[in-house]
Amino acid sequence: MRVILMCLTQVHFSMATILQNMQTITITTHKQQIVVLCSKEEQTNIQTAPGYATTNYYYQTDTRNDGSSGNNYAQSYQNYPSSDTNAAQSSSTVPANSFSYQQQYNQWPYYYNHSVPTPAGNPVAGSSNIDNTVVNTTSGYSYPSTEPPPPGTTPWKSNSSASVAPPVQAPSVPEPQNQYVQQAQLTPGFQNQYAYQAPGVPMSQNYYANQAPAYPQNNMNVNQVPLNNHGDQQKSGSLTTGIFSSENKTQIPTIPRIAPGFSMVIPKSEKKTVGADLAKKPAYVSVSVPKNDVKAVQHGSDARSLPFSLRNYATRNLSRCKDEAQRAACQSMIQQITSKAISNGTLLTKNWDTEPLIPLPENLLTMTETSSANNSSSLPNSTPRRRLKSRWEPVPEEKVTEKVEPLAKPLMNGNTHNNLKAQNRMGDSWNLGKSLQSPHAPSNKITHRLSKKQKMGSYSSVVQNGDNSSDSDKEKDLTKYYANASALANSPEEKKRREHRSKRFEKSKDSSSKSRNSAVNKGAVAHIHTRRPISALVTGSYKDGSSLAVEDMDWDALTVKGTCQEIEKRYLRLTSAPDPSTVRPEHVLEKALSMVETSQKNYLYKCDQLKSIRQDLTVQRIQNELTVKVYETHARLALQAGDLAEFNQCQSQLKRLYREGNNGCYFEFSAYNLLCVMLHSNNKRDLLSSMASLSKEAKQDGAVKHALAVHAAVSSGNYVIFFKLYKQGPNLNSCLMDLYVERMRFEAIKCMSRSYRPTVPVGYVAQVLGFLPNGDDRSEECEIWLKAHGAVLSVDNGGELQIDTKASSSTLFMPEPENAVAHGDASLAVNDFFARTS
């Protein structure tokens, strides 16, 4: 619901702006006033509103609408779907698909409530399937939906009797003013709405005429949509619109905080309308019925009962149009075709999917002065986009969807706040820039959106179905079903999958129209690109089924080319697509690497720098000698620092890089790998495969030989050889052996205490177990170590310190490790690892 309101708001705002700009239409001024009034009231409302429950309120409102006049309900009902079209239109970026799903999703519970009783009302209202009879049945619905009790219930009852003014407003706003506002609002609201929808009403004629080239009147929902929305907003969304239009920027940020209040506000306004409607101007109710019917009759043939396939067909046709004039011509053609089909009775039987497209009227270009003038407004936007394109050369159709993304994401949560935020993120350019264009381009956008819908298969049909939902119950049930399904399937994956699936077949068919379409839209979207170019692109291509599946994506096209010239950069884990301005190109990375190599700073700093270099390499997909060098450097540093986690990361990357034919210190790292496998992971199968994968040349390499010798020493338990190798390890082999030293020493001392009798001198032990000489006497450290491990020491006749092996053999133990862990990562504590390996 909130989402819908959002759309409405936005749409309305855009409309308002348009009208403001045009200044030619009579209605405009009218409306402006309303807007101002409404906005005033709305603000007061916002403050008072938060006490009420949110959604229930809305439902209730709607039922009340029903009560007051079935038409009201019918309108609002009908308007919702159109409003989403509108949303797409006003902010052409709005994601046709996800947005509308969301709307539907929100909308459905509401529909659901109402559609149940409708059968009763159906015969009366004809095409608008809700009427007064509904009231009786629906009244039951409003009660369970625990709304603010006294104000909510009383007007409801009174509404059905159509006599009492709603007390709802009483708490918040001074009564007289309210009434006035309501009245004011109400009158034009209806007028606008019906005027727009029914071209026959003189007032709207201006506006309509003005739009005529763009909207041939017959073009089903295409032309209906903007008008509808207008009225819709007037009625339900106008108050909110006031907020947005008058203080767009300031207001939005506050909304997330008052979100519950916000969502209530609108229903309330609606209620007020209704209340006023009933109380003050009952005449309008009666008037509006026939009007609505007129509208229904007029559009019933095309907008309501048109098969989706025909709508899709129309969309296809329209989407091929290059400009307004063509579109207009095309629309009239479609209109003719449609009416012909209706008269033939082939409307429903004809296979519109296979119907040949209408040839484009090329000579209509002269009629497009207005549109070209309009387009100029979008020109500044299109420039940056072009630049972007050259860089990432996105598939044009991805444009379409990338706009979806920023909105779609928050919408997943169904949160108004997020939604608002998202829009807010788009900034004023979103609202202003977009909506400024919208008067001229709406048809583009609509068609665009429709083509989108079409691609979405059943989804789109649901949406459109919703548009014309006041036809049959059956259809409504169907839409309900679909909508529920779509609500369930609202998860991005599902959506993506579906879109992808449905588009597979239409791709070729639509490709031309799509590209043209997007060409039209490019300008409009451009500013978004400049904001979050790649993320939008990437996510867009993810989300959008029309684009390729992940495995088909052209990653080259998405690869970043960095422009950052800073040598030093802190590592920050990317949470979104990288910004080229913060990514360093290769030659800068080379400098950064040498800076790290020569840096005197500590490992943490270097690790951080190297990680950022690795990140920049990764996002730019640089895989060459430099990459190898960076990983090797980092692996070595990590080894020296005992950072096994980083080492393993680098090692696995290096394995891949070597395998892919990048030159580097392959032997050195093969040796590390061997040592790592044998000493750390101690997996015999891994060791076997590592050994088996060594080439003859590798086995001749000193470092590898050393590693293999270490392996032999470990496997036979020869501690003497192990510690000899430990001392002479090439490269950083000794660093890896460090991991095993403690264990090897303990094994050795166990072995010694078992096999030596009666004693073994500590000096000898210190020597063979690789204790570092401490001045003249290296045994001091060894002595400490031995004592720590429970060895029994004694001094012999010659004054030499000895280990009493027999006594020691039963007292040796492995001490608990202190906090110091050789590799610096307590979670990989040596003892844990010992426990695992033993």
Next chain:
Amino acid sequence: MAAYLSMGEAHRRIADYLSRLDDAISQSDGADLASLLAISSAPASTPLSDALAAFPDFPRLASDRFPHLSDFLPPLLRAIHSHSLRRFGDAYSSFEKAASAFLQEFRNWETPWAMEAMHMVALEIRLLAEKADRELVMSGKNPDKLQAAGSFLMKVFGALAVKGPKRVGALYVTCQLFKIYFRLGTVNLCRSVIRSIETARNFDFEDFPVKDKVTYMYYTGRLEVFNENFLVADQKLTYALMHCNPQSESNLRKILKFLIPVKLSIGVLPRRTLLEKYNLLEYADIVTSLRRGDLRLLKQALDRHEDQLLKCGVYLVLEKLELQVYRRLVKKIHIIQREKEPSKAHQIKLEVLVKTLQWLGITMDVDEVECIMACLIYKNLIKGYFAHKSKVLVLSKQDPFPKLNGKPV
């Protein structure tokens, strides 16, 4: 041949094959069905594949004739056809479809009459996947069919490893899975299957068919070799050896290939004739070195066969025989010394050992040799102690070289 095959004849052959399949299913003739499903091994598929080549509309024929088997027969025929054209990737894909349909049916059959056919499917899918993978590697693509076959067989295993009469067929599928996992090098995946087989209380392992038991024991024995659980490995591989069909020499050789290193490591040396009979001469030098205490020979033998031994995974086992060779050497010295100087027979000077090793061409310093002696004592290969001060290895007077008696080093 195919060119001369008339449409009618082709049609007849295909129809014949299909009706035989249908008959086998309707009469619950598992053996017949199995033989009909043997698409890659049975020669019977040749005339059929000619017919398929001549009659390209065979999938429709199949689904028209036998609509109840419409998701089984057409892909099966397609698999046979692709296989005869040596398009193994396609053959695999089609066969997997057919196999899935068959598995679906198989689940619904209450009796295990089609076990033989199911086993044939399991075998065929593995063989086809191996061929398909070879084909994929040739064309530079990622070979993933065997893995896919593995996951399909897991499904089959799931259908079989249940309570009831079908369980008897589970071990066969387990063995096929082992083959896949060993080939793919993902032996850790074996664990879940093994657990399912070995922890089942309602089915005695001995009730499985012998051939499956032998295969199972062979593979689980190999796994134990990797884990260096020599006693368990010995037990399993010995079981496999004892129950293996004595006629099947290649299988016996495979078992011995792993059993011999295991036996060596627990101190049991094979006769040379055995090695010769089963062409396992890569172990001959190692056995000799163990007999003689010839450390140099051991190292040479290991070097010479390193790649081969690494590949089959026994290198690390054989490498550990080094200590046994040292022991043998010390024993020999001890025997010689006993003859020369009976009074000092149990005292072996370190320098003698160093000299001996030098004579064998192995240069080691005193500390290293001392360490080896310490290790020998530590690991119970020699009874005695080492006197550091006098650098003498003092052997126990009673049984200084205890027999391993099946105890691993």
